[in-house]
Amino acid sequence: MASNKSKESKLDKYKNIVVDWIEYRLPVFSFMKHQSEYRTPRNLSYLWSFGSIAGIALVIQIVTGIVLAMNYTPHVDHAFDSVERIMRDVPYGWLIRYTHAVGASMFFVAVYCHILRGLYYGSYKGPREILWWFGILIFFAMMATAFMGYVLPWGQMSFWGATVITNLFSAIPIVGETIVQWLWSGFSVDNPTLNKFFALHFLLPFVIVGLVILHLVALHTHGSNNPTGVDVKSEKDTVPLHPYYTVKDFVGFGVYFIIFFYFIFFLPNNLGHPDNYIPADPLVTPAHIVPEWYFLPFYAILRAVPDIGFGEVILVSSKLAGVIAMGASIAILFILPWLDRHPVRSGRYRPKFKIAYWIFVIDALMLGYLGAQSADGYTLGMENVTLGRICSILYFSHFLIILPLLSKYEKALPLPKSIHEAVKEKK
Amino acid sequence: MKNSLITITFILSFCISIITATIDNSYAAGSDTESPKQVPWSFEGVSGKFNIPSIQRGLQVYREVCASCHGLKRIAYRNLKDIGFSNDEIKQIASEATVLDGPNDDGEMFERPGLPSDRFVGPFLNEKAARAANGGAFPPDLSLMVKARVDGANYMYSLLTGYGVAPTDFQLAEGKYYNKYFPGGQISMPPPIDDEQVEYSDGMPATKEQITKDVVNFLHWAAEPEMEERKSIGAAVLVYMFIFTLLFYIAKRRMWAKMKDM
Numbered sequence: 161m162a163s164n165k166s167k168e169s170k171l172d173k174y175k176n177i178v179v180d181w182i183e184y185r186l187p188v189f190s191f192m193k194h195q196s197e198y199r200t201p202r203n204l205s206y207l208w209s210f211g212s213i214a215g216i217a218l219v220i221q222i223v224t225g226i227v228l229a230m231n232y233t234p235h236v237d238h239a240f241d242s243v244e245r246i247m248r249d250v251p252y253g254w255l256i257r258y259t260h261a262v263g264a265s266m267f268f269v270a271v272y273c274h275i276l277r278g279l280y281y282g283s284y285k286g287p288r289e290i291l292w293w294f295g296i297l298i299f300f301a302m303m304a305t306a307f308m309g310y311v312l313p314w315g316q317m318s319f320w321g322a323t324v325i326t327n328l329f330s331a332i333p334i335v336g337e338t339i340v341q342w343l344w345s346g347f348s349v350d351n352p353t354l355n356k357f358f359a360l361h362f363l364l365p366f367v368i369v370g371l372v373i374l375h376l377v378a379l380h381t382h383g384s385n386n387p388t389g390v391d392v393k394s395e396k397d398t399v400p401l402h403p404y405y406t407v408k409d410f411v412g413f414g415v416y417f418i419i420f421f422y423f424i425f426f427l428p429n430n431l432g433h434p435d436n437y438i439p440a441d442p443l444v445t446p447a448h449i450v451p452e453w454y455f456l457p458f459y460a461i462l463r464a465v466p467d468i469g470f471g472e473v474i475l476v477s478s479k480l481a482g483v484i485a486m487g488a489s490i491a492i493l494f495i496l497p498w499l500d501r502h503p504v505r506s507g508r509y510r511p512k513f514k515i516a517y518w519i520f521v522i523d524a525l526m527l528g529y530l531g532a533q534s535a536d537g538y539t540l541g542m543e544n545v546t547l548g549r550i551c552s553i554l555y556f557s558h559f560l561i562i563l564p565l566l567s568k569y570e571k572a573l574p575l576p577k578s579i580h581e582a583v584k585e586k587k
Numbered sequence: 588m589k590n591s592l593i594t595i596t597f598i599l600s601f602c603i604s605i606i607t608a609t610i611d612n613s614y615a616a617g618s619d620t621e622s623p624k625q626v627p628w629s630f631e632g633v634s635g636k637f638n639i640p641s642i643q644r645g646l647q648v649y650r651e652v653c654a655s656c657h658g659l660k661r662i663a664y665r666n667l668k669d670i671g672f673s674n675d676e677i678k679q680i681a682s683e684a685t686v687l688d689g690p691n692d693d694g695e696m697f698e699r700p701g702l703p704s705d706r707f708v709g710p711f712l713n714e715k716a717a718r719a720a721n722g723g724a725f726p727p728d729l730s731l732m733v734k735a736r737v738d739g740a741n742y743m744y745s746l747l748t749g750y751g752v753a754p755t756d757f758q759l760a761e762g763k764y765y766n767k768y769f770p771g772g773q774i775s776m777p778p779p780i781d782d783e784q785v786e787y788s789d790g791m792p793a794t795k796e797q798i799t800k801d802v803v804n805f806l807h808w809a810a811e812p813e814m815e816e817r818k819s820i821g822a823a824v825l826v827y828m829f830i831f832t833l834l835f836y837i838a839k840r841r842m843w844a845k846m847k848d849m
Contacts, residue, residue: 202846244661244731247813254813255820399846407839414832421828425821426633429734437735437810447770 194380199398200405201386203583208384208405209412210274215372216413217267222365224260225309232312234358236351239314240439258428264306265431266420268454271299280517282505283385289497291378296493298371303455305364308357310452315436320449322349322357328462331480348442388582389505390575397579448534456531457524461555462486463535464548485552492559499559502567509573513566520558527551621767623741624748626800630740630807630814633822637815638804642670644787645805648798650680651785653729656721656776658709661730662809665703669812670805677703684708722762724775733803733810740807742768747799750778 174180174189183189231250233242246253275295278284284292307325311318326343330336345352383392392398399405423431431453435446451459465482469475476484492499507513530539530548537544576582629638646667649659664681672680684701686708691697701708709728711717718725733739745768753765753772763773780802782795791797808814 248661248666254817258817403842404846407835407842410835411832411839414828414835418825418828418832421821421824425817425824428817434735434737434739437731 196400196402198380198401199392199395200384200401201392201397201579202399202404203386203388203579204384204405204408205387206408206412207273207277208386209409209416210270210277212409213412213416214267214270214274216416217263217270218365218368218372220263221260221267222369224256224263225362225365227256228260229362232358234312234355236314236354236440239312239354243313255424258424262420262423262428262431264309265452265454266416266423267302268306270416271302272454275299276521278385279520280507281385281387282389282500282502282507284493284497285500285505286497287382288378288385291375291382292497293494294371294375294378296490298368298375300490301364301368301371305361305368306452306454308361308364310436311354311357312361313436314354314440316438316440316444316446317433317436317449319349319440319442320446321451322353324449325451326353328479328483331477331483333480385505386579387506387508388576388579389508390577390579390582393578394580450532453528453532456529457527458486458489458531460527460531460548461489461552463531464545464552466549485556489552489555492556496559496563500563500567502570502572504572504575509575510566510570511573512570513563516558516562516566520555523551523554523558527555620770620772621745621749623738623745623768625741626744628740628804628807630804633818635814635818637670637808639671640789640791641801641804642808643672643805644785644789644791644798645801645803645808646670647787648780648785648802649729649805652779652798653802654707655710656717656726658711658726658728659707659730659809660709660728661706662812663704663706664701666812670808674703681705687712722775726776729806729809731810733807735810739810740803743803743806744799746774747780747802748795 174183179189228246231242231246231253233239243257246257248254250256278292278295307321311322326340326349329343330340332339341347343353343356344350345356383398386392433450433452450456462482462485465478465485467474467476467478468481502510502513504510507517527548530544530551533539533544535545535548539547542550576585629636629641649657664677664684667677667680668674681701681703684705684707685698686701686705687696688699689696710726711720714725733743736742746766749766749768751765751767753759757765757772759765759773763775764777765772766774780795780798783793784795784798785793787793811817
C-alpha cells in the first residue's frame with residue numbers, strides 16, 4: 161500500500177509543498193524531468209553535435225553583440241570610428257569584435273554542417289517536416305541578420321553590399337522601386353538605413369531564439385533522427401541524453417572552439433574583406449563587390465540567370481529571374497520532404513542517393529567558388545558565366561529531377577531491424 | 588569508422604571552402620596589377636612579434652616623409668608607449684605638433700602644442716584642403732592601410748619600391764607616376780622614398796629598401812597594435828582548448844565503454 165502510494169506521488173507530485181505549489185502553476189519541474197529523462201538514439205555520430213554547436217554559436221553572437229552595441233554608434237559619421245574605438249580603446253574590444261565577426265562565419269559553418277547532415281540522413285522526412293521548416297526559417301533569419309550586421313561597421317563593403325542587395329528588390333515589377341525606398345527610408349543607402357539595420361540586427365537574433373525554441377519543441381516531439389534512419393522501437397535503442405550525449409557534444413564543442421579561436425587570435429580578418437577597413441564612400445565604387453563567403457553559392461545562382469524571353473522580347477529580366485532563382489534555391493528546401501519520398505531515410509542504405517548527394521555537395525561548393533570570381537573570368541577552361549549556369553541547373557535538378565526519380569526507382573539496401581541490432585552488428 | 592570518415596569529409600570540405608573564400612579575396616584585387624613581392628616580416632605567423640627598433644625607425648620615416656601629405660588620425664601620441672617610447676619622449680613628440688583647439692570662453696579657436704592624449708595631427712584641415720594641395724588627389728589616412736589592402740604589408744612594400752618607367756605603349760596621364768603594383772598602373776603620389784632619404788641615429792644604413800621596410804613595420808603596428816597581445820593570449824587559449832577537448836574525449840570514451848554491452 162505504502163509503496164503504491166509513493167509510486168503514485170513519484171508520477172504526479174514531488175512530495176515537497178513548495179515544489180508542488182509551483183509545479184501546479186508553472187510546470188517547470190516536469191520540464192526539468194523531461195530534460196533529465198530525455199532519451200536519444202544510441203548510435204548518433206559526431207555530426208549530431210552541430211545542432212548544439214549552432215546553439216552555442218547563437219548565444220556567443222548575442223552576448224558579444226550586446227557588448228558591442230554598448231560601444232557602437234549607428235550614425236554614418238561615427239559608425240566606422242566607433243568600431244575602431246572598440247578595436248583600440250575599449251579594453252579587450254578587439255577580442256569582443258573579432259569574436260563577433262569570426263563568430264558569424266563559424267555560426268554559418270555549424271549550420272551548414274547541420275543542414276548537410278540532415279540532407280544526408282533524411283532528417284527532413286516524416287514525422288519531422290515541421291522541425292525541418294523551422295530550421296529553414298532559422299536559416300533565412302540568420303542570413304538577414306548576418307547581412308545587416310555586415311553593414312554596421314560602415315566600411316566600403318558594408319555600404320556597397322547594402323546598396324547591391326537592397327537594389328535587388330527593385331527587380332520586382334511595379335512595386336519594386338517603392339519597396340527599395342521603403343527599405344532605405346530614403347532615396348539611397350544612408351543614415352536612416354543604417355539606423356534601421358542596427359535596430360533590426362538587434363531584434364532578429366531574439367526572433368531566432370524564438371524559432372530555435374520551436375525547433376527544439378518539434379525535435380523533442382519525435383526525438384532525433386539517427387544514422388540508420390530507422391525509428392526508435394524500444395528503450396534498448398536509446399540512451400539518456402545526459403550524460404552520454406552531453407559529454408560527446410563537449411568533445412564536439414572542443415574541436416569547434418579550437419578552430420574558432422584559431423581564427424579569432426591568428427587570422428581574424430581572413431574571413432572578411434580588406435575593403436571594409438576603408439570608410440564607406442558613396443562616390444567610390446570598389447572594383448569588386450563580393451558578399452561574405454557564406455552567401456557566395458546563392459550569389460552565384462543570382463548572377464547565373466540570363467534574360468528570359470523570345471529573341472528581342474524579354475519576358476523576365478535577368479535581374480528579376482536571378483532574384484527569384486536565389487530565393488527559390490533556399491525556399492525549395494521547404495518542399496523537400498515531398499520531393500524525396502523514398503521510404504528509406506538514411507543515405508547510408510541508398511547507394512545511388514549517396515552519389516547524387518556528393519555531386520550536390522561538390523556542386524554547391526563550386527557555386528561558392530564561382531560566387532567570388534568575376535563573371536568574365538575563366539575556370540576549368542570554361543567561362544564563369546557558363547559554368548555558373550551549369551552548376552545552378554545541377555543544383556535545382558538535384559531537388560526537382562534526381563530526388564523524385566530516385567524515390568521512385570532506387571532500390572535500397574536491407575535496413576537493420578532496429579538501432580540496437582545495427583549497433584551490435586558494427587561490433 | 589565510416590561515421591568519422593564522413594565527419595572528416597564534412598569538416599574538410601568546409602575548411603576548403605573557407606580557404607578558397609580567403610584566397611578569392613586576393614583574386615578580387617584585380618588581374619591587371621602585379622601581385623606583391625613577398626617580404627619576410629617579423630610579425631607574420633603564429634608567434635609573430637613586432638620588430639620594435641624597425642617600428643621606431645618607421646615612426647621617424649612617417650614623421651619626416653609621409654606626414655607631409657598623409658594623416659594617421661587613429662593613433663594617439665600616448666600609444667607610442669607601446670613601441671618603447673618613454674613618457675618624456677612622447678611629450679616631446681606630441682608638443683612638436685600644433686593642435687587646433689577650442690572654442691575657448693571667448694568663443695574663439697586657438698592653437699596649442701600637442702599633448703600625449705591628442706591623436707596624430709594630420710597635414711590638412713579637411714579633404715578639400717588636401718585635394719587642393721595635391722593636384723586633386725586625396726592622400727588617404729594611413730592608420731588602417733595595412734589592413735585595408737589585400738596582403739597589406741607586402742602590397743605597401745611593393746608599391747613604395749615599385750616605381751618605374753612606363754612601358755612605351757602605356758598611356759600615362761599628366762602628373763601621374765607609373766607603378767605596376769597600383770591598380771590601373773598609375774598613381775598620383777610621386778616616388779616618396781629614396782636612398783638616404785632619412786638619417787637613422789642607430790646606424791642602420793638608410794637604403795630605400797630598409798626605409799620602406801621600417802615604415803611598413805610602423806604602419807602595420809598602427810593598423811593592429813593589439814597583435815602581440817592577441818597572439819600570446821591565443822596561444823594560451825589554444826593550449827587550454829586542446830587539453831579541454833582531450834579530457835572530454837577521454838571522459839566520453841570511458842562513459843561509452845561501460846554502455847557497450849547494454
